[in-house]
Amino acid sequence: MTNIKLSKESVLGLIALAIFVGLSLFTPGFLSSGNINSMMFQLPEFGLIALGMMVVIITGGIDLSITYIAAFSGVGAALMMTNGFGIFPAIIVGIIFALACGAFNGVVVSKIGVPPILVTLGTMVLFEGVILAITNGNAISGFPDAYSLIGNGYYLGIVPFSLVIFFVFTIITGLLLNKSTWGRRVYMYGSNDLATLFSGVKNSKVLMKVYLYASLLAAVSAIIMTSRYNSVKVDLGSSYLLQSVAAAVLGGTNIHGGYGKVMGTIYAVLIFQFIRNGLNLMGVHSSLVDVVIGAILIAVLTLNFFSDKLSRQKAKAAS
Amino acid sequence: MSDYILEMEHISKTFPGVKALDNVELKVKQGEVHALIGENGAGKSTLIKVLAGVHEADEGGRYLFEGIDADIHRPLDATLKGISIIYQDLSLFPNLSVAENIYIGRDSNKKPWTKINWKSMKELAGKALDELEMDIDLNKRVELLSIAQQQMIEIARALAFDSKLIVMDEPTSSLSSGEVEKLYRVIDKLKERGISVIFISHKLKELFRVSDRFTVLRDGQFVGSYDVEEIDEQQLIKRMVGREVVYENNTQKAAVGEKVFEVKNFSKEGNFKDINLSLYEGEILAVTGLVGSGRTELAQSIFGVNKADEGTLWLNGKDLKINSSEDAVKQGIAYVPEARQTQGLVLEQSIVNNMTLPVIDALRNKLKLIDRKVEKELTEQYIKSLDVRPSMPDLAADKLSGGNQQKVVIGKWLSAQPKLLIIDEPTNGIDIGAKTEIHKLLRRMVKEGIGVIMISSELPEVLSVSDRILVMSRGRIAGELNTLEADQEKVMNLALDTEEPEDKRQPEGAESTVHQEV
Numbered sequence: 001m002t003n004i005k006l007s008k009e010s011v012l013g014l015i016a017l018a019i020f021v022g023l024s025l026f027t028p029g030f031l032s033s034g035n036i037n038s039m040m041f042q043l044p045e046f047g048l049i050a051l052g053m054m055v056v057i058i059t060g061g062i063d064l065s066i067t068y069i070a071a072f073s074g075v076g077a078a079l080m081m082t083n084g085f086g087i088f089p090a091i092i093v094g095i096i097f098a099l100a101c102g103a104f105n106g107v108v109v110s111k112i113g114v115p116p117i118l119v120t121l122g123t124m125v126l127f128e129g130v131i132l133a134i135t136n137g138n139a140i141s142g143f144p145d146a147y148s149l150i151g152n153g154y155y156l157g158i159v160p161f162s163l164v165i166f167f168v169f170t171i172i173t174g175l176l177l178n179k180s181t182w183g184r185r186v187y188m189y190g191s192n193d194l195a196t197l198f199s200g201v202k203n204s205k206v207l208m209k210v211y212l213y214a215s216l217l218a219a220v221s222a223i224i225m226t227s228r229y230n231s232v233k234v235d236l237g238s239s240y241l242l243q244s245v246a247a248a249v250l251g252g253t254n255i256h257g258g259y260g261k262v263m264g265t266i267y268a269v270l271i272f273q274f275i276r277n278g279l280n281l282m283g284v285h286s287s288l289v290d291v292v293i294g295a296i297l298i299a300v301l302t303l304n305f306f307s308d309k310l311s312r313q314k315a316k317a318a319s
Numbered sequence: 320m321s322d323y324i325l326e327m328e329h330i331s332k333t334f335p336g337v338k339a340l341d342n343v344e345l346k347v348k349q350g351e352v353h354a355l356i357g358e359n360g361a362g363k364s365t366l367i368k369v370l371a372g373v374h375e376a377d378e379g380g381r382y383l384f385e386g387i388d389a390d391i392h393r394p395l396d397a398t399l400k401g402i403s404i405i406y407q408d409l410s411l412f413p414n415l416s417v418a419e420n421i422y423i424g425r426d427s428n429k430k431p432w433t434k435i436n437w438k439s440m441k442e443l444a445g446k447a448l449d450e451l452e453m454d455i456d457l458n459k460r461v462e463l464l465s466i467a468q469q470q471m472i473e474i475a476r477a478l479a480f481d482s483k484l485i486v487m488d489e490p491t492s493s494l495s496s497g498e499v500e501k502l503y504r505v506i507d508k509l510k511e512r513g514i515s516v517i518f519i520s521h522k523l524k525e526l527f528r529v530s531d532r533f534t535v536l537r538d539g540q541f542v543g544s545y546d547v548e549e550i551d552e553q554q555l556i557k558r559m560v561g562r563e564v565v566y567e568n569n570t571q572k573a574a575v576g577e578k579v580f581e582v583k584n585f586s587k588e589g590n591f592k593d594i595n596l597s598l599y600e601g602e603i604l605a606v607t608g609l610v611g612s613g614r615t616e617l618a619q620s621i622f623g624v625n626k627a628d629e630g631t632l633w634l635n636g637k638d639l640k641i642n643s644s645e646d647a648v649k650q651g652i653a654y655v656p657e658a659r660q661t662q663g664l665v666l667e668q669s670i671v672n673n674m675t676l677p678v679i680d681a682l683r684n685k686l687k688l689i690d691r692k693v694e695k696e697l698t699e700q701y702i703k704s705l706d707v708r709p710s711m712p713d714l715a716a717d718k719l720s721g722g723n724q725q726k727v728v729i730g731k732w733l734s735a736q737p738k739l740l741i742i743d744e745p746t747n748g749i750d751i752g753a754k755t756e757i758h759k760l761l762r763r764m765v766k767e768g769i770g771v772i773m774i775s776s777e778l779p780e781v782l783s784v785s786d787r788i789l790v791m792s793r794g795r796i797a798g799e800l801n802t803l804e805a806d807q808e809k810v811m812n813l814a815l816d817t818e819e820p821e822d823k824r825q826p827e828g829a830e831s832t833v834h835q836e837v
């Protein structure tokens with residue numbers, strides 16, 4: 001028996017690497033600088049949403065309103081800019097809009113105790129309605145040139161600026177979850193909220209911060225998206241909603257709470273990105289791309305299930 | 320056929336890094352009550368899980384049931400052969416009704432679309448409960464019952480299965496004495512019917528009353544099997560622990576100092592009423608009473624998880640405002656709950672994470688991040704002082720034996736250095752050695768100026784550890800006794816106190832009418 005035991009996350013990392021290498025070898029144009037570039041620009045907005053979703057799932061919840069929070073935040077920032085305010089106040093307002101949404105989710109979930117899936121299903125529709133009321137369903141566009149640098153510019157001439165932002169928030173999320181007392185409580189709460197209550201943990205505070213943090217990540221993602229597209233509409237990022245749940249789960253996050261790692265989610269986001277991009281290059285129709293991604297998700301989850309079972313049997317047999 | 324219904328020999332079981340069983344033997348005769356004893360972590364539950372098909376033993380063992388190779392590889396095999404297990408950690412379905420819980424598993428070998436016969440389900444469940452002299456609504460959801468009642472449901476489930484062998488892993492750990500009596504009567508009946516019983520418990524006195532034979536395990540090894548006539552309690556303890564355990568009664572009244580803690584006019588609708596109590600420096604105050612008398616509810620109200628309707632608290636010269644468990648911990652109040660698996664521990668998480676949960680804010684470094692090193696050192700310190708085995712801080716709590724889990728819960732609150740410790744059933748499921756250790760520890764805490772209130776259903780424990788006893792009955796304090804002047808009878812008289820009939824029903828035995836879900 002080998003003594004090298006790879007964590008779930010490292011296995012996923014290797015799979016991501018294998019997919020990357022495979023696509024590089026067999027898909028012409030995958031490694032072209034233009035293609036790599038476009039992947040680097042697409043990654044951050046989805047990655048941020050997925051991280052936010054993961055944090056919520058670790059508590060055993062889910063945030064179905066997260067992309068509408070992003071859209072709402074984007075609308076807030078956009079209105080500021082189209083009304084002549086500067087970039088900085090616009091961003092601040094965008095973040096405040098998102099935090100207000102997060103606080104609303106947090107209060108209803110933690111203080112009133114309504115299950116997160118119901119609360120965020122409701123707020124999803126609510127936020128969507130509010131945005132529609134504000135925008136009449138139209139896109140808002142025309143932001144200052146400097147603003148578009150956030151989503152389109154480079155840091156040191158090669159790394160997309162948005163990727164740097166994503167990198168920073170990845171590190172922050174990892175630190176918060178693994179090293180902060182809040183992060184510890186998030187995992188403990190996700191495993192057994194009664195035991196945390198009986199340990200003097202204020203569960204509502206922990207949850208409140210979870211929904212606030214998820215909405216903060218949504219706001220950052222919204223800033224990147226609005227800047228990249230130079231416009232905002234009610235469906236900003238909405239395709240990322242279920243994908244982010246999928247990425248978190250594929251990344252090993254326990255849908256019942258208590259477990260989830262930043263690296264797992266990042267690898268899952270990469271896998272989605274590579275496959276989507278690779279299939280596009282091969283000329284596969286976009287609806288088929290979804291079929292493939294769905295199939296991969298199911299395959300990996302099944303595989304995970306059986307490898308868990310296997311390792312348990314091995315532990316039993318190791319005698 | 321030999322007269323043994325169960326023969327297990329050379330049974331070993333290795334978990335990664337732990338040899339839980341090493342060449343163990345267990346032989347049980349038809350119609351015999353067989354006690355399986357040993358310290359926490361000795362391997363009792365593991366042996367039972369091998370017997371039940373939950374764990375597969377290592378190669379080389381011999382396991383016969385009714386004289387033939389048992390061939391049990393999963394729990395259903397055991398059930399079908401007539402083996403019922405009542406596990407140490409309750410294994411009921413909280414959302415299902417009492418009747419469903421008793422009936423469940425019975426249809427396992429039928430086709431999934433077989434219609435459930437609700438009528439016969441209720442009949443069967445009702446019959447089993449009658450045998451236990453239990454009066455519980457069959458339609459009630461199990462999560463609304465007290466732990467003691469849940470334990471009785473588990474027992475009813477085993478009865479309903481027409482089993483040939485019933486295993487009870489610490490069935491009495493959360494039962495009050497009245498309920499324990501009922502259980503004994505049931506065991507006697509089972510014996511008359513020729514059913515064999517394996518009984519695991521740390522309460523040796525009760526074992527001598529029910530058992531015919533003992534099997535002793537120590538550190539996963541087989542020490543021996545003895546008939547009840549050929550051995551006494553002291554000898555058993557010596558074989559279990561490998562040394563002599565001296566159990567000192569608290570014969571000296573503590574020098575009582577200043578008042579440290581006071582509860583004034585505490586009331587909560589349906590839980591308890593007009594509670595006034597004071598705790599003085601240097602004493603251990605025991606609160607006892609029947610299960611359901613409101614002791615746990617009172618403790619949880621003081622701790623802020625079950626807010627009282629009215630009343631005030633006072634600790635070390637200050638009036639307290641407690642609206643949540645967080646407030647309570649901040650004010651220096653610690654509470655060890657009776658349900659360690661659901662309330663005391665986050666089972667999937669490591670010993671370290673559990674142990675430091677209440678104090679984690681204090682374990683941060685300059686960057687406000689958790690200092691892993693300090694955290695681990697603290698945990699190792701308490702693992703050592705409480706003798707948690709195995710001493711692996713990163714082990715998940717669900718890999719520990721029941722008694723060792725309890726030690727982790729206690730350690731968690733010791734690390735918080737409370738001013739007041741309320742400890743609910745402190746030695747529930749704890750072996751004699753560790754029990755004396757915990758009692759000594761409570762004494763030591765009191766000497767160091769920590770106020771200790773101990774809630775316990777176990778009268779011998781109450782009488783030997785405390786300095787003063789408050790007896791609760793139906794949500795009120797029925798009386799107070801000085802421990803030196805108290806005995807079991809005096810306590811029971813107060814506990815069964817039937818004055819002030821709030822309900823028309825007079826509580827008989829341990830069946831209390833005050834029952835409240837948290």
Ligand SMILES: Nc1ncnc2c1ncn2[C@@H]1O[C@H](COP(=O)(O)OP(=O)(O)OP(=O)(O)O)[C@@H](O)[C@H]1O
Nearest residue numbers: 334339359360361362363364365718719720721722
């Ligand atoms: N699933 C598991 N994985 C690893 N170790 C385990 C597992 N289950 C039990 N153990 C270890 O096996 C040993 C025996 O545990 P067991 O639960 O059988 O003790 P016990 O005699 O029932 O003790 P108690 O009186 O405290 O309930 C302990 O050291 C325990 O930590």
Ligand SMILES: [Mg+2]
Nearest residue numbers: 364407720721
């Ligand atoms: Mg056990």
